[in-house]
Amino acid sequence: MKLVAVTSCPTGIAHTYMAAEALEQAAIAAGHEIHVETQGAAGAEALNPVDIAEADAVIFAADVDVRDKERFAGKPTVSGPVKRGINNAAAMVEEAVAMAEAAPAPKIAASVAPMTAAAPRLGPGAKLRLWLMTGVSYMLPFVAAGGILIALAFVIGGAEVNQKVYGGEFEGVTYEAIANPTDILTQAGIAGVLMYLGATAFGMLVPILAGYIAFGMADRMGIAPGVVGGLVAVAIGAGFLGGLVAGLLAGAVVMALKLIKPGQALQGIMRIVVIPLVGVFVVGFIMLVVVGKPIAAAQDGMTDWLAGLSGANAILLGLLLGAMMGFDLGGPVNKVAYLFGVGALASGDLTIMAAVMAAGMVPPLGMALASVVRPKRFTPGERQAGKAAWLLGASFITEGAIPFAAADPLRVIPSTVIGGAVAGAVSMAFEATLRAPHGGIWVIGLIGNWGGFLVALLAGTAATCIAVLALKSVARSEAAAEADEHVLAI
Template identity: 60%
Template sequence: MKFVAVTACPTGIAHTYMAAEALEQAAKAAGDEIHVETQGSAGSTPLSAEDIRTADAVVFAADVGVQDRERFAGKPTVEATVKQAINDAAGLLDQARTTAETEPAPDAAQAGPEPELATKVVAGAGIGSKLRQWLMTGVSYVIPFVAAGGLLIALSFALGGYQISDAPSVTEQFDPASLLSWAALANQIGSAAMEFLVPVLAGFIAFAMADRPAIAPGFVGGAIAVTVGAGFLGGLVAGLLAGAVVGALKQIRVPRAVAGVMPVMVLPLLGTLVTGVLMFVVIGKPIAAAMTGLTTWLNGLTGANAALLGALLGAMIAFDMGGPINKVAYTFAVGGLTTGSETALEIMAAVMAAGMTPPLALALAATVRRKLFSPAERESARPAWLLGASFITEGAIPFAASDPLRVIPSIVVGSAATGALSMTVGATLRAPHGGLFVLPLVGQPLLYLVAIAVGVAVSALAVIFAKQLGRTSAAEPVSPGTSAVPA
C-alpha cells in the first residue's frame, strides 16, 4: 500500500523527525511505500498533491495539530501522538491499512486545494488536550525568537561584557572597527528579537484556537500585556482571551453579503477591540501584580529553596523526555527569560543541564556495561551522545521504551541532581537551546559541567544497578516447589 504521513511535536526538534524515521522504517519493512511531511522547527517540505491523491491512507502523528490538514479531506485517516509513532510505527501502519480497506479513499476529483492557514489543533480532542496544544503551538513559535535573541545577547556579553547593555544606540554611535560596537549591535538586535516573545506567544495561541482572524487580536493583546507589565503570564492569558473572543464571534450568523469581509475586517477589528479593552481595563493590572510577585519570589530563591526548585524542574524534564511534563518545565524556564532576572537565567541553565543528562547517562551506561543492554539499545547509544550534548532529551526514549521501570526512575534521579547542583552553583544561561554547544555563553561554565557530570554519573550508576538487580533476580536458582518469575 501507499501511505502519506505528517509528524509534528510542540518544539519540532527531535520527536518530529524520530517519528518520521520510525514510520519510514516500518513501511520499508512491510513492503509499503510512505511519504512523510515533517512539520518541524526547520519548516517543512509539503507533500505533493500527487502523493496525497494516490495515497491509500493518511497517518497523523502529531501533538500540536496538523497544518493545512484540509489537503487530506476525505482520505482514510489514523491519528496518534508522536510517541505512539516512535514506539509502535508498525502498529499505526497496520491501523492505516485496515482503515484503508474499510474506508476506500475518494476519487482524485474530491481532493480540495491547499489552504493558506489552518487550525493547529486536532479536531475532536478533549478540552485538556486542546488547551495543551493551544499553549504548545504558541511556545513552538516563540522558541525561534528566544533562540535568536538569547544567543545574540549572550554573544554580546561574551564580546563586550555585561555593561554592553548600557551602550548607546548603534544608530547614533557605531564604529565598524570596534569590537565593542559589534557587541552593542548584537545586544540591541537580540533585545529587539526578545521584545517579540510575548506578542508572538499570544498571537499564535489565539491562532491555534480560532485561525487567522485571531492573530491580530492575539498579537495586540500580547503587546498590551507587555505595556501593563503582565509579561509572559499576561501573554498566555491574552492569547487564550483573543482566541475565545474571535471563536465566539465566528459563531454569529451573518448575511452572505457580509460573510466575505468577516475574516479580514470584522473579526480582527472586534476581536482586537474586545481583547484590548479587557487587557487594559480589567485583567491586565491583576496579572501584572501576579507577575511582579512571581519575579520577586524567583529573585528571593537562595540556598535550599533554589536547589529544591532545580531538582523539581530537573525531574520534570527527565520524566517523560520531551512530553507534556517536560514541556511545562521548559516553558516555565523560557518564560522566565522575559523577566531578565538572575534567577531566571539560573533556571534556564538548570533546565538545559537536566535535559542533557538522560541521553548522556544512558549512552555512558550502555558503553561501559554493554552486556546489560540489548543490541538495539547499544546501537541507540551512539546517537544518544550527540543528542544529549545538543539538549535533545528525546535521545533517551529508545532506552525508556524498552525498559521503562528501570530507566525512567534512574534518569529522573540524575536530572534532579543536575538541576539542584546547577541552581546551587549559580550557573546562568540566556540561550534556550544548544546544549554544550553554547557553553561559552554559560555563567560558571566549569561548575555547570560538574553539575552535568554528577547527574550523568548518578543516572548511569542507577540504571546499571537496576538492570543488574533484575538480571540477578532472574538468574537465581529455583528451589524445589517454586516457580521462576523473570524480572
C-alpha cells in the same frame, strides 16, 4: 494500502523526524506504501498532491497543529501525539489500514479539493495541550536567536553593554540611552548591535506565543488579536502568564466570531475586516481593563518569590526543575521547566537557565554512558542510539534519550528523572549561571562558574547511568534479555 502521514513536535528537532522514520519502517514492514511530511525546524517539504489524492488513509503524529490540514479532508484519519508515532508506529499503521478497509476513501483527482472532512475528535485536555504547544513551537526560534545574541553581546561588550544601549547606571558610571538605533554601532560597537537585536527578538516572545496559541485555536484569523493581546500583556507587566491568557482569549473570541454566518456578499469583509477588528478590540480591552492587573500581580508575585530563593530553597527548585526536564524528554512537562528558565533569564536570573540546561543534557548523556559501561544490558539498536546520544546530549537535545525510553520506559524514565534532578540541584548549589537559552556544551564560554556547571553535568550523567544499570540488573527488560541470548547464541 497507500498511506500519507504528517509528523510535528514543538521544537521540530528530534521527535518530528524520529516519528517519521518509525512510521516509514512500520508501514514498509507491514507491506504498505507511505509518504511522510515532516513539519519540523528545517521547514516542511510538502507531500505531493497526487500522493494525498491516492492515499487510502492519513496518519497525524503531531503535538502541534498540523499546517494545511484541509488537504487531507475526506480521508480516514488516525491522530495521536508524536510520541505515539515513535513508540507505537505499527499500531497507528494498523489502525489506519483498518479504517481504510472499513470506509474506503474516494480516489479524488489531485486538483479537486474534497468537500468533507473526517478529522478525529480530541478531548478538551488534548485540545488545550495542542494549542499551547503550537504557541511554544513558533516561539522557540525567537528564544534561541534572541537569547544567544544577547549572550554574545555580553561576552564581547562586557557586563555594561545593556546600559550602554538602553541607559542606566553600572558600577558608578551613568549611561544615556541611545535614542536612534542607527547610531548603536558607532556608539556601542558590534556588541551594542547584538544586544539591540537580541533584545528585540526577546521582546517578541510573549506576543508570538499568544498569537500562535490563537492560531492553533482559530487559524490565521486568530493571529492579529493574539499578537496584540500579547503586546498588551508585555506592556502591563503580565509576562508569560499574560501571554498564555491573551492567546487563549483571542482564540476563543475569534472562534465565537466565526460562528456568525452573514450573507455570501459579506463573507469576505467578515474575514478580512470584521473579525480582526472586533477580535483585536475585545481582546485588548479585556486584557487592559479586566484581567491585566490580576495577572500582572500574579506575575510580580512569582518573580519576587523567585528572586527571594536562596540556599536550600534554590537547591530544591533546581531539583524540581531538573526532574521535570528528565521526565518526558522534550514533552510538555519538559517544556514547562524550560520556559520557566527562559522567563527567569529574561528577568535577569541566570542561575535557573544553567540548572535547566544541565538537567536537559543529562538524559541522553547518561544513557549513552550506560550503553558503553554495560553494553550487554542494551539491544544492538540501543547501543547504536547511544553513539548519537553523546552529540545530542552535548547539544542540549534531551530527545536523544527517547530511543531508550521507548524500549524500556519503566526503567529509563525514573533514571533520567533522578539524573536531571541531581544535575539541577548541584548546578543551583554551585550557583552556575548561563546567559544563553540553548546551545549545550558549545556555549560554555557564556556559562558563569563553568566548573560548577560541569560538576553538575557529570554528577547527573553518572546518576542516570548508575540508576538505569541498577534497575536493569534488578529487573531485566525483555529487550535486553533477548539481546544477551542473541549474543550468546552467536
